[in-house]
Amino acid sequence: MDQITFKVQRFHPDKDTKPYLQDYTFPLKPAMTVLEGLYHILEYLDHTLSFRSSCRAAVCGSCAMHINGKYRLACNTQITSLKSKTITVRPLLHLPVFKDLVVDHTDFFENMIALKPWLIDKQPVPKEEYLQTPQQRKKLDVVAECIMCQACYASCPVAGTDNKYFGPHAFLKALRFVNDSRDAAQMERLAQVAGETGVFRCHTIFNCQEVCPKHLDPSGAIAKLKMNITLNRLKGKLKTKP
Amino acid sequence: MNLHHDIIVVGGGLAGLRAALQAKFAGADVALITKVHPLRSHSGAAEGGINAPLANNPEAKDDNPEAHAYDTVKGADFLADQDAVDILTGEAPEIIYETDHWGCPYSRYENGKIAQRYFGGGRYPRTCYAADRTGHYLLHTLYEQALKHQLKIYEEWMCLALATEDGVCKGLIAYNIREGVLVPMSAQAVIMGTGGHGRIYRNTTNAHINTGLAMSIAYWAGVPLKDIEIVQFHPTTLARTNILLTEGCRGEGAYLLNQDSERFMKRYVSKKVMELAPRDIVSRSIMTEIEQGRGIDNAYVYLDMRHLGEKKIDEKLPGTRELCLEFIGLDPVKDLIPIQPGQHYTMGGIDTDFWGETKMKGFYAAGECACISVHGGNRLGGNALLETLVFGKRTGQKAAEFVKQKSNSPSPKALDEALKKLQAKQQELHQGKGTENHFDIKNQLAQLMVEKAGIFRTEKELLEGKAKLQELKKRVKNLAPVSQDKRFNFDFIFAMELQGNLEISEAIFEAALVRQESRGAHFRRDFPKRDDLNWLKHTLVNWTPQGPKLCSEPVKIIRYQPEERKY
Numbered sequence: 001m002d003q004i005t006f007k008v009q010r011f012h013p014d015k016d017t018k019p020y021l022q023d024y025t026f027p028l029k030p031a032m033t034v035l036e037g038l039y040h041i042l043e044y045l046d047h048t049l050s051f052r053s054s055c056r057a058a059v060c061g062s063c064a065m066h067i068n069g070k071y072r073l074a075c076n077t078q079i080t081s082l083k084s085k086t087i088t089v090r091p092l093l094h095l096p097v098f099k100d101l102v103v104d105h106t107d108f109f110e111n112m113i114a115l116k117p118w119l120i121d122k123q124p125v126p127k128e129e130y131l132q133t134p135q136q137r138k139k140l141d142v143v144a145e146c147i148m149c150q151a152c153y154a155s156c157p158v159a160g161t162d163n164k165y166f167g168p169h170a171f172l173k174a175l176r177f178v179n180d181s182r183d184a185a186q187m188e189r190l191a192q193v194a195g196e197t198g199v200f201r202c203h204t205i206f207n208c209q210e211v212c213p214k215h216l217d218p219s220g221a222i223a224k225l226k227m228n229i230t231l232n233r234l235k236g237k238l239k240t241k242p
Numbered sequence: 243m244n245l246h247h248d249i250i251v252v253g254g255g256l257a258g259l260r261a262a263l264q265a266k267f268a269g270a271d272v273a274l275i276t277k278v279h280p281l282r283s284h285s286g287a288a289e290g291g292i293n294a295p296l297a298n299n300p301e302a303k304d305d306n307p308e309a310h311a312y313d314t315v316k317g318a319d320f321l322a323d324q325d326a327v328d329i330l331t332g333e334a335p336e337i338i339y340e341t342d343h344w345g346c347p348y349s350r351y352e353n354g355k356i357a358q359r360y361f362g363g364g365r366y367p368r369t370c371y372a373a374d375r376t377g378h379y380l381l382h383t384l385y386e387q388a389l390k391h392q393l394k395i396y397e398e399w400m401c402l403a404l405a406t407e408d409g410v411c412k413g414l415i416a417y418n419i420r421e422g423v424l425v426p427m428s429a430q431a432v433i434m435g436t437g438g439h440g441r442i443y444r445n446t447t448n449a450h451i452n453t454g455l456a457m458s459i460a461y462w463a464g465v466p467l468k469d470i471e472i473v474q475f476h477p478t479t480l481a482r483t484n485i486l487l488t489e490g491c492r493g494e495g496a497y498l499l500n501q502d503s504e505r506f507m508k509r510y511v512s513k514k515v516m517e518l519a520p521r522d523i524v525s526r527s528i529m530t531e532i533e534q535g536r537g538i539d540n541a542y543v544y545l546d547m548r549h550l551g552e553k554k555i556d557e558k559l560p561g562t563r564e565l566c567l568e569f570i571g572l573d574p575v576k577d578l579i580p581i582q583p584g585q586h587y588t589m590g591g592i593d594t595d596f597w598g599e600t601k602m603k604g605f606y607a608a609g610e611c612a613c614i615s616v617h618g619g620n621r622l623g624g625n626a627l628l629e630t631l632v633f634g635k636r637t638g639q640k641a642a643e644f645v646k647q648k649s650n651s652p653s654p655k656a657l658d659e660a661l662k663k664l665q666a667k668q669q670e671l672h673q674g675k676g677t678e679n680h681f682d683i684k685n686q687l688a689q690l691m692v693e694k695a696g697i698f699r700t701e702k703e704l705l706e707g708k709a710k711l712q713e714l715k716k717r718v719k720n721l722a723p724v725s726q727d728k729r730f731n732f733d734f735i736f737a738m739e740l741q742g743n744l745e746i747s748e749a750i751f752e753a754a755l756v757r758q759e760s761r762g763a764h765f766r767r768d769f770p771k772r773d774d775l776n777w778l779k780h781t782l783v784n785w786t787p788q789g790p791k792l793c794s795e796p797v798k799i800i801r802y803q804p805e806e807r808k809y
Contacts, residue, residue: 012729116390163481
């Protein structure tokens with residue numbers, strides 16, 4: 001059986017002054033994922049390793065990491081697909097590290113929460129469901145599929161230098177509500193993302209689009225929000241200054 | 243000073259969030275603790291949909307709560323409590339509309355109404371769906387409401403014990419995973435809103451977090467486990483990884499094929515029902531095909547979606563296509579997908595009534611960790627998400643009413659005792675004198691459960707399983723020292739969870755042994771018939787220091803007398 005070597009970034013805030021890579025070599029099982037590799041290390045080689053994981057099916061967003069040079073979900077990354085005898089695993093960049101591969105996601109969520117990520121319902125609320133056509137519903141495809149894994153946020157150089165910048169995930173979420181025919185706060189939402197820490201800070205580097213493990217398009221969402229803001233300014237519906 | 247909230251909800255998935263929100267709406271001081279960020283909860287992995295008799299689909303124009311109730315009771319092989327099922331289906335439309343008003347992006351019909359598809363065991367297309375990511379969308383929707391209403395959430399805190407005094411719940415001991423400290427939390431009411439015990443089975447669809455610890459905590463504290471022997475195996479999980487492929491695939495028309503490319507379900511159910519029989523029946527049919535040599539590599543059969551076409555698959559089952567491509571490298575548009583049954587759902591659980599109340603004052607449960615029972619011997623697909631919301635809401639409501647009475651006074655003594663006991667346990671783990679690796683024991687247990695308490699059971703195998711389990715329980719007393727790390731110490735967390743895993747597994751073996759009949763997902767080869775005379779009843783398992791003690795309770799039959807279950 002082939003051997004594989006994981007180089008895992010370790011860091012314990014109470015003991016270490018800086019992070020270091022630790023090597024673990026073990027037999028590679030067929031179709032083994034990076035997450036399964038990490039579990040093998042935790043269970044049989046080193047009980048002190050810390051990493052987050054939950055669903056192992058790429059829907060919960062727990063296990064985004066920096067794996068062989070790219071942000072990926074550990075659970076849906078086949079080791080053999082990386083075509084390397086060494087797998088280097090680091091935590092998401094820009095985010096403070098709690099321990100080893102576990103990062104502090106406080107800013108990531110707080111920035112999204114600042115955008116009121118809940119439906120501001122249109123009145124009157126109907127007795128049954130809101131009527132929404134399939135075409136209207138289609139506008140929620142992609143934008144509502146984000147699993148909040150933070151890969152885009154970690155790859156974004158703007159977010160990396162300013163923790164108040166809302167971040168690609170937050171813009172995707174904002175567009176999800178702007179696009180929803182049931183939402184009543186479109187202008188309020190646009191005004192908010194048009195602000196100082198909003199979409200116009202984006203440097204259109206497209207990292208977020210490139211790394212998204214769910215193949216979503218935060219860059220496209222940012223472009224759509226910008227267009228929406230500009231159009232509504234021209235129409236006089238949105239009063240914020242460019 | 244202990245932390246105090248009137249109500250503490252454990253679990254950040256749909257049941258926990260819905261319960262906490264309801265308690266908040268009712269004006270209670272409520273906090274939620276969850277061992278993972280709420281969005282990482284396993285509710286988000288649910289795919290196919292949520293049942294409600296909305297009659298939106300033209301083929302469902304005659305659908306109604308009673309029809310939904312009958313299908314649920316028959317699907318349950320008559321072990322469900324019919325009063326609770328009436329609540330489940332009667333309150334279903336309202337709860338679906340509520341989630342729509344909160345923004346859940348359900349798929350739609352041209353007339354703007356919520357789309358509904360066929361699911362196994364349902365006579366009408368009544369499963370509301372949001373593509374095949376219904377759980378993901380519902381979980382995000384509920385989390386969004388939690389943000390809107392500023393619900394207090396202790397993130398990455400887990401419950402390790404209940405604090406009780408004279409059989410009354412006084413709070414719990416939480417473990418702050420980030421800081422590695424045990425925190426006594428006093429409460430007038432504790433609601434367990436957690437998931438199932440899936441991870442005690444190797445071949446589970448469940449997330450790594452679904453270890454069933456909350457069930458064992460309740461069990462240790464004196465609350466019985468109900469129908470714990472009854473475990474659902476989902477027919478279509480990806481070969482090897484056991485990642486779930488939704489029943490929605492078959493709901494949209496996918497076939498099951500054996501190695502001869504034959505739609506084998508015709509051997510087991512009527513031509514009208516075929517692949518859309520309830521899960522227990524389809525899983526046994528697949529296993530029978532494999533056992534009789536018609537499977538592929540003696541391990542799986544095929545799910546065939548090719549005839550659905552790329553357009554329909556991308557529109558209605560996009561997540562399924564993605565899972566197949568990513569996890570097995572096959573495209574359902576042109577490839578046959580190898581699938582096998584895998585553990586999926588815990589029908590049994592913490593014994594509650596239809597208000598989430600348990601036999602312990604101040605202690606409630608809702609969601610997969612609870613057993614009301616609305617699922618009886620076999621849960622219908624689409625009824626689990628529904629149960630989390632309907633009964634999460636009711637439980638939150640009931641707990642809020644209870645704390646308003648202020649009849650449960652705090653007991654620092656109970657918290658202190660529970661804390662001391664847990665600290666002693668923690669010390670014992672840290673100072674382990676043995677050599678055993680608890681992860682290894684966990685993995686062996688998971689294999690044992692598949693082999694000895696799986697889809698088909700016999701007395702011989704159950705007894706063998708029970709004996710092997712006792713060996714594992716001995717080995718767990720001989721663990722190597724567990725890490726004392728204060729931060730994200732998964733060594734300690736899994737070691738604690740293993741203690742619970744073994745207790746739940748033992749209860750499963752005991753209850754599976756006594757239920758000498760076949761009902762729903764519990765199939766005894768040595769007793770292949772349902773036995774209403776002796777076993778139309780719920781098993782209850784109580785924890786005692788000497789081992790599990792069993793008793794039973796009658797099933798509530800209202801409108802539907804047990805009849806032969808034929809599809």
